[in-house]
Each structure stands twice: as C-alpha cells, then as structure tokens.
Amino acid sequence: MAKKKAVKKSDAKATEEKMVTVFIMGKGYKVPAEATIMGAIEYAGYLLKRGAGCREGFCGACATVYRMPGDYKIYTGLACTTRVEEGMWLAQLPASPAHKAIYDIKKIKPEVATIQELYPEVFRCVACNSCSKACPQDLEVMDYIQEAKRGNIAAVMDLSFDCVMCGLCAIRCPAEIVQYNVGLLCKRLYGRYLAPESKELTKRIKEVKSKKFDKEFKELMTAKKSDLEKQYYDRDLES
Amino acid sequence: MYPDYMTESLKKVVASRNKRFELAKSGKPVYPPMDADEREDVLNKFHPDFKKESRKKIRIGPNKGELLTTEVTEMLESHSRIKPELFDLSNPDYETDILIIGGGGAGCAAAIVAMQHGAKSIISTKLRMGDANSMMSQGGMQAAVKPQDSPTRHYLDAMGGGHFDNKPALVRALTEDGPNVVKWLEELGMIWDKDEEGSLQAMHGGGTSRKRMLSSRDYTGAIIMRTLMDEVRNNPDKITTLEFTPTVELIMDARGRAAGGILYNIETEEYFTVKAKATINATGGYGRLHIRGFDTTNHYGATGDGLVMSYRAGAKLMYMDSVQYHPTGSVFPEQIAGFLITEAIRGAGGQPLNKFGELFVFPREPRDVESAAIIRECVEADNGIATPSGRLGVWLDSPLIDMLQGDGYINRHFPAMHRQFIRYGIDIKEEPMLIYPSLHYQNGGVEINDKCESNIPGLYVAGEASGGVHGRNRLMGNSVLDYNVFGRRAGTYATEYAKKVKLGKLNIEHVNAYEEELKKARIKTDLIAPVLLPSYTPESVRKRQLTAHYEGTLR
C-alpha cells in the first residue's frame, strides 16, 4: 500500500539528483539535497514509528537537533519542514519528558495566582532566551514566559498561539520550565474566561433549544430531491 | 524562490491582478459559477473517481458486489494480522466501559462526553494522542451562528455539496448541533476568532451560501485538538490513553455485539486484549493509502484501519466509492508537495489562475468540482505550469487577499501558511502559490445513524471513519464540525448503551470466518490489514532488505 508511484518517481530522480551526506544519529547516509530531514531519514531506509505525526508542521512530533560542520552551535528544527544540508549531524527528540499540571478548567481563574500554583517554576526564568532561540516556529517564547509571570493571560495566548508543542524550548531551558504547557494553560484560560461573549451565538443556541427550526427541518428532510435541488440552485449567495 | 523559467507566467499573474481585484471588489462573482449540468460534465470527465480503473468490485463481506475505490477494495480483501486461536479472551488485559479506537478529535470528544455521563474509557491510538488529521485543519469549522444564516440554510448547503446523497438525519444532527458545539468548545477553552464585541468572525468556504466558517487563525484544528487532549489528560483516572498501541481487530460477544478490541504495541510488538461494554471506532481517514498515486494532506497514520476492522466484523460501509481531492495541495517546492493550502485562502479572495494569469473557474465551487476544473485546465487545456520535478499545477493568487481585506490580513489570519512558504523563500503576500489537487478526505465510511450506531450492536462510529453525513462530497468546515458533533453523540449514546448491556462470552471468530470467505471467493492476496503505517522506504533499500526469516514480527 506504499505510495507506489511517488516512491518510484523519487527513486528514478535520485540518479540525476544532487545528493548530500547527512549523519543520522552519527551514521552517514547519502540523501537527495532537496529532501526534508524526515524525507532523508526515510530515504536512508528507516521506518519511522516515532518522530512523525502530521508531516506538515502542526503536531510537533518531529523535533530534531543538529549541528553543522565547523560550527559550534546547536540548531533545532522540525524534521518534516526543515531541509537537509551537506554535513548535517542530526538526532530526533521525538518526546521530551515534561510535567503537565492537572487542573479543572471550571475551577481555576485567569490570573497570576493560577500560574503560581500550577507552574511555579515559571518564576525561576532567568531570561536567557534559550527557549526563543530553540523555537522552530520562531516564537518569542521567553516573552510569553515573562508575560506569564505578570499574569497577562491574553498576551501569553497571543504570543504562544502558533506553538506546536515540539518540546525543544523545554529541553533547552536552564530553569526547567515547560513553556508549551504554560502556553496551553493560558490559551484555555483565555478562551473560557477572557474572550468576549458572542451574543448572536447565545441567541442562536436558545433558538435551537426552543425547536425554532423544527418545522423547516422537517420540510427539507421530506422534500423531493428535485424540489431540494431547485431550492439549492436558486438560493441567494451572501457576498 | 520560483525557478527562472516561471518568471514569464508570474508576470502575467501580476499583469491581470488589478483588473481581477476591481471585479472582486465589486461583489459580483469573479467567474460564472457552474450550473448542475456543467458540474456533472466536468466531474465525469476529469474527477479521478470517474476513471474506470478507480473503482473495483468487492467480492466478499457486507458490501459484496459493490464498486468501491480500488485501493479500498484491495485493502478490504486482505488477511488479518492475527491468528485468533493464539488469544485467550477469558482473561482480558484491560476492562472498561468504552473502548475508543483513535485519539484524534472524534475520539477525544467522545471520551470527554462519556466521562461527563459517567463512563470510563480507554483510548487506543496509533501514534501519539493528537497525531491525527484533526490536528491539521487550518481553515475552520462551519456553524450557523450569524443572524442572516440558519441551521436549515446550512443543511441545504451541505446537501447540495454532497449532491443530495447525504443521509438527512445526519445532516440535521450536524447542522442543528453546530452552534452548541461552538459553545461547548469555548467552555473547554477553545479560542474563536472574534471582534472586540465578541461577534464571531465568519468567512465563506467552498459551497457555502452564507458566511459561516469560524476559525482560530489558521491553526483551528491545532487549537481545538490541543484543548480536547488537555482535557483528556486532566482526567487520567477516568480516561486511560494507550499511545503507540493501535487496535487491529474488534472483539465480539456471543450475541454478535462489539465488545472491545485486540491492541498492538507497535514498539514492543506485543498484543493486548481489551474488554469493553461498547466500542467507538474513531480512526479517521485513509489519505496514506495514496489512492491513484496522489500525494496527500493527511497525517502519517491515516490508513483506513477502522474500515477494515469494522468490515471484517460485519459493518456495512457507505459511499466508499468516493474520494475527496482537495483542490489546493501545494506542488512547489518539492519538500511540501501535497501539503494542504487551506481553502480559507480562496474564502478570503485568493484565485486559481492558469499559466496566462487567467481565471478559469469560480474560486469557491464545491471541492470535487473545483478539483476537476483544475485538472481539466492542466490536462485538457494544457494551461498548467510544470515544476522542475514534472508535477503540474496552477497558480493560487494570494497577494490579492491583502488588497481585498486590507494590509496585514495574511499575517494575522494565515501565519501557518505564510511560515510554510517563507521557509523556502516564497512570500505569499507578494507571490502566488503553485497548487494541484491533493488526496484529502474519506467521504464515505461505516454507515451510521444519528446516534452513531452502526449495524453492529455496540459498535459506534464517529468522524472521518463514518459514512453518510457528507454524501459523496464534503464541504470545507463540515468535518471539523462532524468530529465534534458525532464524537459527542458517540460518547453520549455509547455510555447509555454501556450502562445497560450484559456481555456474553467473548470471541474473535469473525476473523476466521472472513478468512474462510476469502478462500471461498478464491481471492489470492498477500496484503495484511490494518495497514497501520505507509512505507516510504525507497526501492534501492528494499532490494537489500533480504532477511529470509524473521524472529517475531519485526517488519
């Protein structure tokens, strides 16, 4: 059931394609220069069980750390969206040991005391910025941790919005904070408590409850297909 | 960065932009929408489903004699991973009220609601919880919340999009529960895009006659999924999650009711038995079967497992002859080939253009029609643009969006899309994207009623694994709604049932019976399903994988 055509195609191309050498957990493999890290690992012959989820940059399953030849720096990236480069030395970190607070969303408040209680280590932040540097989404992670210290839930929500929870920030943090779980907590607090109420939604829910649409539904559900078709093609479109 | 040879065509896109902008601003349709006959014509001639070799008659099981998607028929006419006689079911490894198969959106919603109704559950999931299509939806969720809209209007749009093949009771459930789902999620902590007054932002999607696409920037699925997962994790004493442990077969009781499953730890390769009063199949879709060789937008574990498990146990499938190709998968650069470009881009005013920078279809036709029109433009009219690796595509003009909606709109509403392309030196605020249809969604599935019941007592199905809600074509935004509406319903009704049922002796006899059927029908196959994971090992490596005998089940 493999991706038969596509696999063959990339195979055929390999002969003409430009290749680079990458070191997957220390062992060198020649892989297509245009491959992502994930593509390169599979090209080398690994069947991934860990380290691959959505394969499109949303789930954070594929955190990867790497170094480049002649460069002392540690780089981070998502294997599914980062391209390989000649000489790259890489290892995946498919899971990061992290503590998640258990709480009842109905019983907590959108304020700094909640952060103090659930994630007290936030207040150990030394503002070294390692987390922001590690973030493959280029988020200002340290800034949202600072906002968390101030109890500015809305700012944490906004700054951590695009987080994919890959864990790379937490692994680099000298204060042992689990940044992404703090971000998630603040997002849920914001959604439940701080987002302004939608009056039209409240009204619509009442209408549904009072069976306002019952009669119309029954008519539509028992209409002849030709009548329904006519209604459909005649309906007006909101611009 | 686009290669030099595309410059000529890119210039034409720029050249026609102002005129297209003026027309779009005027509020008139930018291209005439198709009528029923035109839709049918383009579908028949160009939609991949309508090619003769796309469908194959299934020879065994509840849908015997029907034409199903070829790859689905092949997957269903397969052997089990297990030998039933090796399992002792008198002493199951786990016992619970509800076994939920699949830790995506439908599965998590079901677990939460079941818990609220007093049932304990086990979630068996293939990879990590949330490694699922639900994590990836960008565009949004439909719900009729606006005064000018109504659930019945939503109903009509969904029926028309599905070519009136949808099961009416399911569409009613979908559209009538919609507003409540918005509220339920918000109370769990979901963030909806709103203005300062709290008014929900609503956009168009393909096939909508009212603006009802609600969103959370372009991370809608990620925010919903993480909210649901977090809620599941906050209740470890009521919901047990078994990750990297997919279910591979259902367990039945003496009276033919579903009663749990056989689980497989993909890392240690051990099997475990779960006895459950009710079972919910929420395994999602099948994009990783790469039907017709198409690239896919789906997550790594989308291999249609729920279909084959349920089918072996006697569940009837519906509309498994119909595949959804998303009109706008990316084709360039190669690294992101197949990735989804959210339909919200067209909802906000993005336009598909041929190599001359001309519109050739109304940008918001239902998905199957839009996809077929794009294929027609490339294949018949030869007006596509070829990528260096030989893929064909058309432009999706995104810079138009900031012109229409105001500067900064792309940055605020499409951060994920922008990030996806800027990594490769393409700024979608300045340049269009190159797109072609990509394998996206399983329109059909296990047939259910509005309580998520299948024809097997005790087997509930919700989300993409189910069939009937969308007919033969789902509209954008209706499947995020689907997994919430029916995930919640499955949780409710499975709990109700679990409180009453008294299970008889457990068995997996149906696996043997199915094997018999294969033999009787003289079907020779070496396929084993559920597929669990696709393989992307290249031929050059496979050639060398010459181990003749395996200890255990490794590979």
Ligand SMILES: Cc1cc2nc3c(=O)[nH]c(=O)nc-3n(C[C@H](O)[C@H](O)[C@H](O)COP(=O)(O)OP(=O)(O)OC[C@H]3O[C@@H](n4cnc5c(N)ncnc54)[C@H](O)[C@@H]3O)c2cc1C
């Ligand atoms: C890229 C993308 C974008 C999308 N955008 C939108 C959008 O904007 N709006 C919209 O309405 N819809 C969208 N969709 C569709 C929508 O997201 C999905 O249809 C929906 O999320 C399906 O939910 P689900 O819970 O049924 O399945 P999933 O979320 O896929 O969950 C299924 C789960 O089951 C697990 N599983 C599979 N097999 C087994 C097994 N054998 N045992 C145990 N577990 C198993 C999987 O690993 C997965 O975790 C999009 C889909 C994709 C792929």
Ligand code: FES
């Ligand atoms: S696999 Fe999901 S982010 Fe890379």
